[in-house]
Amino acid sequence: MRKVSRLSRFNIASLAIGLAFLYLPILILVIYSFNASRLVTVWGGWSLRWYYEFFGDRAMIEASWMSLRVAVASATIATLIGTLAAVALSRGERFRGRTLFSGMLYAPLVMPEVITGLSLLLLFVALNAERGFWTVTIAHTTLTMCFVAVVVQSRLGSLDRSLEEAAMDLGCAPVRAFLSVTLPLIAPAIVAGWMLAFTLSLDDLVIASFTTGPGSATLPIRIYSEVRLGVKPEINAICTLVIALIAVVIVIASLASKLSSSQGESAAPL
Amino acid sequence: MSARRIFARPARFAAIAPYVWMVLFFLVPFGFVLKISLSQTAIAQPPYEPVFDLTAGWTAIRAAFAALGIDNFKLIASDDLYVFAYLRSLTVAVTATALLLLIGYPIAYGMARLPKRWQAVAMVLVIVPFWTSFLIRIYAWINILQHDGLLNQILLALHLVREPVVWLSTDTAMYIGIVYSYLPFMILPLYATLAKMEPALEEAAGDLGAPPWQVFWLVTFPLSLPGVGAGVLLCFIPIVGEFVIPDLLAGSNSLMIGQTLWLEFFTNKDWPVASSAAIVLLVVLLLPLLLYERLQRRQLEQR
Numbered sequence: 137m138r139k140v141s142r143l144s145r146f147n148i149a150s151l152a153i154g155l156a157f158l159y160l161p162i163l164i165l166v167i168y169s170f171n172a173s174r175l176v177t178v179w180g181g182w183s184l185r186w187y188y189e190f191f192g193d194r195a196m197i198e199a200s201w202m203s204l205r206v207a208v209a210s211a212t213i214a215t216l217i218g219t220l221a222a223v224a225l226s227r228g229e230r231f232r233g234r235t236l237f238s239g240m241l242y243a244p245l246v247m248p249e250v251i252t253g254l255s256l257l258l259l260f261v262a263l264n265a266e267r268g269f270w271t272v273t274i275a276h277t278t279l280t281m282c283f284v285a286v287v288v289q290s291r292l293g294s295l296d297r298s299l300e301e302a303a304m305d306l307g308c309a310p311v312r313a314f315l316s317v318t319l320p321l322i323a324p325a326i327v328a329g330w331m332l333a334f335t336l337s338l339d340d341l342v343i344a345s346f347t348t349g350p351g352s353a354t355l356p357i358r359i360y361s362e363v364r365l366g367v368k369p370e371i372n373a374i375c376t377l378v379i380a381l382i383a384v385v386i387v388i389a390s391l392a393s394k395l396s397s398s399q400g401e402s403a404a405p406l
Numbered sequence: 407m408s409a410r411r412i413f414a415r416p417a418r419f420a421a422i423a424p425y426v427w428m429v430l431f432f433l434v435p436f437g438f439v440l441k442i443s444l445s446q447t448a449i450a451q452p453p454y455e456p457v458f459d460l461t462a463g464w465t466a467i468r469a470a471f472a473a474l475g476i477d478n479f480k481l482i483a484s485d486d487l488y489v490f491a492y493l494r495s496l497t498v499a500v501t502a503t504a505l506l507l508l509i510g511y512p513i514a515y516g517m518a519r520l521p522k523r524w525q526a527v528a529m530v531l532v533i534v535p536f537w538t539s540f541l542i543r544i545y546a547w548i549n550i551l552q553h554d555g556l557l558n559q560i561l562l563a564l565h566l567v568r569e570p571v572v573w574l575s576t577d578t579a580m581y582i583g584i585v586y587s588y589l590p591f592m593i594l595p596l597y598a599t600l601a602k603m604e605p606a607l608e609e610a611a612g613d614l615g616a617p618p619w620q621v622f623w624l625v626t627f628p629l630s631l632p633g634v635g636a637g638v639l640l641c642f643i644p645i646v647g648e649f650v651i652p653d654l655l656a657g658s659n660s661l662m663i664g665q666t667l668w669l670e671f672f673t674n675k676d677w678p679v680a681s682s683a684a685i686v687l688l689v690v691l692l693l694p695l696l697l698y699e700r701l702q703r704r705q706l707e708q709r
Binding site (some may be wrong): 143144146147148150151154155157158159161162164165168175178216217218220221223224225227228231233237238239240241242243244245246247248249250251252254255256258259262274275277278281285286310311314332335338339341342345346356359360363364367371372375378379382385386390 | 416417418420421423424425427428429431432433434435436438439442509512513515516517519520521528530531532534535537538539540541542543545546547548549550552554556586589590593639640643644646647648649650654664667668671672677680681684687688691695698699702703
């Protein structure tokens, strides 16, 4: 029987159009960021003018710095706690309140951000906490640790358990078996989880708007208030810089997951 | 004793820190939302009363409880603004999810039929935009859709339209933005089920004489239903509460519930009404949320 090609012309067309749809707008934004003209849509030749403008804009620089600090801090805490949660879910068998536990971990993944943001703000107000760096960091940690938990858990689930069991049969204490056998095997997923948490935190507008205080705006909050007033070429430059930063993060994360897939099945679901 | 069981005990201890964290910063805050949704608006800081003060003694707390009421919910149910906002949120979410399914399915299907090597590349290509900032992607569309933006320039140059078309502040722009932002969420679960499907099933149906559309409709699509369910929930739930996309791309004459909540909170400073709106939103989403949680848990535990 003739081997029929599984890939039809329709398949190729839908893939090509789909990917073009996903990438063209971002590409156009990057190109316009180098536009010399003040009018965003009139091409006036290549220029770095808007990048200079950004680096001279104190408020924007301060907001960027705030965002970066929050992203690093919250991603780090989220990775620690999220990994623990993943271990508990995939190795802990049954424990009291497990259903509630997994429910609390999966719900924030899809919970509308306005609800998460509002509820955390009301908590901070009730606790009389001063709103700023730490409140935003806590809020972002709460959201991103769930993503970390899912990524790490799926890696733990695909792991061959006999390795851990062998280590323990040979007399390793459970904690030691985890640290010396399991942890190195899931390390790439943990790295990928950190990266995901970092970019999610850098990206968030809604939750940060609710939980931050006066005078400590994050970069998305600043961008949002500028965009509401109209399109400014400087925003194109800032967005391009953020995209560049995230691209670096993605390259590192994909190297990590390549490392992970060379050791076994591919892990990251996201 | 099996090694698996020895491991279980320390693993359970690992749950303590994340458990405490999530109870404190996820569950408890909902208690506050519920409580404040039952409070009265007040011109004060914080702008609601009664404020519980545990030091004020038992009678004061009892009085505070007595002051709670469901007035805010009555207000929401009787105010057209809110009723319309909820209806609009649901309509937008249903329409957008249907569009996403229609657009995402062919792409996921194409991915699943690529040679194995290329599948991995395609998956990375679909995931990467998910990593780039949400706000930036919406902003990219404002660039394109504005009055003298690229889209109008192209349409004018091709003589398809005589005058620039108004794209921004329309529902069309909002749907473009939503589809653009949520497409990876729809494609990935669809692709995951389609890629796992046994190609022999489709081939067998074809060999038995079914035309391609029948193969698709009677074999492929029913088998991909778990992926469809996951993709639909993953998109529908957050879209109902979406704020940024309708705020930046849609017109301001009809609001979604996420926007009214934001407005009540930041502009009107009416925290109790905003909290009540959040509670109602949560109730609307409870069923899809529970479905989603079950799906997610089953999927991860099956591995």
